[in-house]
Amino acid sequence: MSSIPDHNNNNNNNNKNNNEILNFKQLFKKIEEFKQLGNQEFSKYDKTNDNLNKRAVTYYSLGIECFNDNFEKLKNNNNNNKDDEIELKKLVSIIYSNLSLCFINGYEIDKALEFANKGTEIDKDNSKCHYRKSLCYQYMCNFKESFKSINDALNSINNNNNNGKVIIDKSLKQIIENERKEIEKKLKKLEKEEKESQDRIKEDFEQFQQFPIELVWRDGFGRCVLASEDLPKGTMVLRVSPFASVLEDHKIEKNCGFCFKKINKSIRINQTCKNCKNHLLCPQCSVDEYSLNYHKDECDILNFLKQYYPSSQTRDFRFMFRVLLNVIKDKKNKSFSKENQSKQWLNHQNPFIFDSYKYLINLSRTLDKVQPEQMEAFKRSAQSVIAIFNKLRGPKFFDECGVTIDEIIEIYSIVLSNGHEMLHPLNCHTYGLGIFPTGSYLNHSCLPNAFWYNDDQGMMVFRTLRPIKKGEEILTSYTDITTECSERRKHLLKQYFFFCQCQQCKFQSKLTDQSCLSCKNQLSSSNTSFKIPSNDSIESGFYYHCLKCNSDNKQINCPDDSSSVFTSQHDQRTFKKINLLINIMQQRHQSIATNLLNTNNEYLMKGMPDHIVYKEITNALEQSMISNPSKVSADQVFTNSLIQYYFRLFQTLKIEKPNDTQQLQSVKTKILQLLTPIIHLPTSHHKSSIEKKLKF
Numbered sequence: 001m002s003s004i005p006d007h008n009n010n011n012n013n014n015n016k017n018n019n020e021i022l023n024f025k026q027l028f029k030k031i032e033e034f035k036q037l038g039n040q041e042f043s044k045y046d047k048t049n050d051n052l053n054k055r056a057v058t059y060y061s062l063g064i065e066c067f068n069d070n071f072e073k074l075k076n077n078n079n080n081n082k083d084d085e086i087e088l089k090k091l092v093s094i095i096y097s098n099l100s101l102c103f104i105n106g107y108e109i110d111k112a113l114e115f116a117n118k119g120t121e122i123d124k125d126n127s128k129c130h131y132r133k134s135l136c137y138q139y140m141c142n143f144k145e146s147f148k149s150i151n152d153a154l155n156s157i158n159n160n161n162n163n164g165k166v167i168i169d170k171s172l173k174q175i176i177e178n179e180r181k182e183i184e185k186k187l188k189k190l191e192k193e194e195k196e197s198q199d200r201i202k203e204d205f206e207q208f209q210q211f212p213i214e215l216v217w218r219d220g221f222g223r224c225v226l227a228s229e230d231l232p233k234g235t236m237v238l239r240v241s242p243f244a245s246v247l248e249d250h251k252i253e254k255n256c257g258f259c260f261k262k263i264n265k266s267i268r269i270n271q272t273c274k275n276c277k278n279h280l281l282c283p284q285c286s287v288d289e290y291s292l293n294y295h296k297d298e299c300d301i302l303n304f305l306k307q308y309y310p311s312s313q314t315r316d317f318r319f320m321f322r323v324l325l326n327v328i329k330d331k332k333n334k335s336f337s338k339e340n341q342s343k344q345w346l347n348h349q350n351p352f353i354f355d356s357y358k359y360l361i362n363l364s365r366t367l368d369k370v371q372p373e374q375m376e377a378f379k380r381s382a383q384s385v386i387a388i389f390n391k392l393r394g395p396k397f398f399d400e401c402g403v404t405i406d407e408i409i410e411i412y413s414i415v416l417s418n419g420h421e422m423l424h425p426l427n428c429h430t431y432g433l434g435i436f437p438t439g440s441y442l443n444h445s446c447l448p449n450a451f452w453y454n455d456d457q458g459m460m461v462f463r464t465l466r467p468i469k470k471g472e473e474i475l476t477s478y479t480d481i482t483t484e485c486s487e488r489r490k491h492l493l494k495q496y497f498f499f500c501q502c503q504q505c506k507f508q509s510k511l512t513d514q515s516c517l518s519c520k521n522q523l524s525s526s527n528t529s530f531k532i533p534s535n536d537s538i539e540s541g542f543y544y545h546c547l548k549c550n551s552d553n554k555q556i557n558c559p560d561d562s563s564s565v566f567t568s569q570h571d572q573r574t575f576k577k578i579n580l581l582i583n584i585m586q587q588r589h590q591s592i593a594t595n596l597l598n599t600n601n602e603y604l605m606k607g608m609p610d611h612i613v614y615k616e617i618t619n620a621l622e623q624s625m626i627s628n629p630s631k632v633s634a635d636q637v638f639t640n641s642l643i644q645y646y647f648r649l650f651q652t653l654k655i656e657k658p659n660d661t662q663q664l665q666s667v668k669t670k671i672l673q674l675l676t677p678i679i680h681l682p683t684s685h686h687k688s689s690i691e692k693k694l695k696f
């Protein structure tokens with residue numbers, strides 16, 4: 001592949017050639033051409049493609065550049081009249097609005113907002129542009145600003161109408177009015193949520209006082225969990241009992257169905273439920289009244305499923321039954337209270353937060369964006385759950401409990417969007433699924449200062465990854481934080497409906513991983529201008545004109561020059577490298593290695609033994625925070641990922657370098673160093689399995 005592409009030298013298409021533009025009318029014509037080209041590209045783009053439409057962006061940007069290059073110059077000209085200027089500004093505003101939409105579709109909400117702002121600045125009556133602004137603020141969870149913008153959109157539509165100059169777009173007005181209603185609903189919901197949050201702080205003061213945290217409500221951020229004192233690394237900040245939890249399917253025959261501890265092979269038969277033969281209790285749980293009753297309640301259901309619907313004995317289905325059984329307990333006779341929980345829980349040395357049904361249902365704020373098809377699926381599942389209950393517990397069972405089908409659907413969606421998979425701390429294999437309502441209170445950051453795991457009682461425990469100062473917010477991560485900023489933001493927006501504006505994202509999104517192929521200088525908007533793309537550049541990057549070396553070039557996302565990818569510790573390339581290497585390992589495992597076309601990858605695929613690749617990954621991760629302004633070290637952020645990759649390094653070393661005991665020992669020491677403070681290894685129920693996995 002030639003690194004310098006052909007580009008169009010035709011003067012008519014070159015925006016730098018402005019000789020012929022003499023007045024606003026001509027400028028309008030020129031910019032309109034770019035807009036049309038941009039619109040063409042926009043309409044060609046597959047709507048399901050969630051990458052930025054770079055070709056459309058390029059044409060629109062050329063239009064904007066053309067305006068910026070000529071407007072001031074022409075303004076001093078006598079040839080222009082006021083109306084021409086207004087028309088011109090309206091056109092530029094539309095282009096900004098279109099750019100904003102491109103960036104919304106590409107999940108780059110910060111840039112989308114920037115363009116929408118410019119668009120409304122230059123023409124305050126551009127209602128579409130106000131509408132886009134409103135959308136951006138919604139993604140940023142700033143609903144007050146969003147409401148302001150949607151009102152501006154509505155006002156400007158009415159203004160345009162009154163002027164009689166523009167024929168109002170009825171469907172646009174409809175869309176905006178609907179959106180306004182939605183935002184109003186959301187604001188009401190937020191108010192309710194704020195009140196619920198304040199209520200809980202009062203009602204549950206004693207429970208929360210057991211932990212060094214403070215629950216607060218912050219405008220624009222919602223509920224936040226703050227440190228109520230200076231906290232050293234490894235401090236337990238929260239411990240939450242499951243509202244309900246279940247084992248993974250493949251663990252049912254090995255682990256305790258209540259506390260999830262592994263049961264010794266020799267006693268498994270004795271610990272199995274005689275009735276359903278599908279449930280085990282460990283020696284401690286089998287003498288605990290609570291855990292015995294817990295299973296008694298579901299035993300007939302499991303038995304029924306096994307007999308009549310063996311394919312429905314899935315984890316999620318079993319989970320739903322456990323959740324509903326507790327909902328019913330809470331609704332019917334209030335027996336679902338902290339005092340009635342397992343004696344093992346109540347007598348444990350560590351305190352825990354207990355969530356009644358009320359606090360589960362309060363999590364419904366996450367349901368705004370559930371897709372209709374998904375809703376239908378929930379509905380079908382809810383109906384079959386009700387049918388089974390009514391069959392086994394009497395035809396009026398559900399009516400008598402006071403649980404409606406809509407409520408079950410709501411519970412279903414809450415549980416599935418807030419459920420936490422329980423993971424083994426070393427290899428991250430899932431062994432269970434639980435819902436821990438208060439565990440959902442911690443907000444997300446891509447630079448988290450807290451980490452969670454499940455302890456020997458199946459509780460969700462949060463510990464600090466580094467020292468936290470009094471008053472600082474305690475944050476955990478909802479996504480893989482070793483992926484690139486744009487990937488994380490996309491994932492969080494799709495999965496959790498917010499555009500991440502954490503410290504790390506704000507820092508990393510400003511970094512550039514693009515450099516000029518000719519002069520090797522880093523590219524930024526101040527030293528480049530856009531070029532018309534050639535036909536092959538749909539996904540591969542922008543065309544630009546480097547103002548430093550005055551050459552035309554094509555931007556590429558990841559330089560072919562591998563040395564620059566693999567040595568830089570100072571920007572996003574570190575994360576690119578990590579992801580590239582992780583991909584390589586995934587592909588190796590799927591043994592489709594030879595399918596990789598990129599020459600660098602091919603070299604890496606063939607040339608590097610597995611353990612070297614994992615070494616590269618851990619090294620890159622360790623160094624990734626060196627120039628980060630947060631001054632946090634990698635092992636205090638990427639603790640979890642480091643443990644994972646050091647463990648893979650350990651496993652591959654054992655195969656590829658079994659005699660290198662010195663290296664094996666040092667990797668093992670590193671893993672234990674990372675692991676010990678954050679899961680409190682000495683008391684962990686994973687202790688023996690970890691020791692076994694780290695034997696060599």
Ligand SMILES: [Zn+2]
Nearest residue numbers: 256259282285
């Ligand atoms: Zn147990």
Ligand SMILES: [Zn+2]
Nearest residue numbers: 273275276299
């Ligand atoms: Zn049973």
Ligand SMILES: [Zn+2]
Nearest residue numbers: 446500502505
């Ligand atoms: Zn972030």
Ligand SMILES: [Zn+2]
Nearest residue numbers: 516519546549
């Ligand atoms: Zn250059």
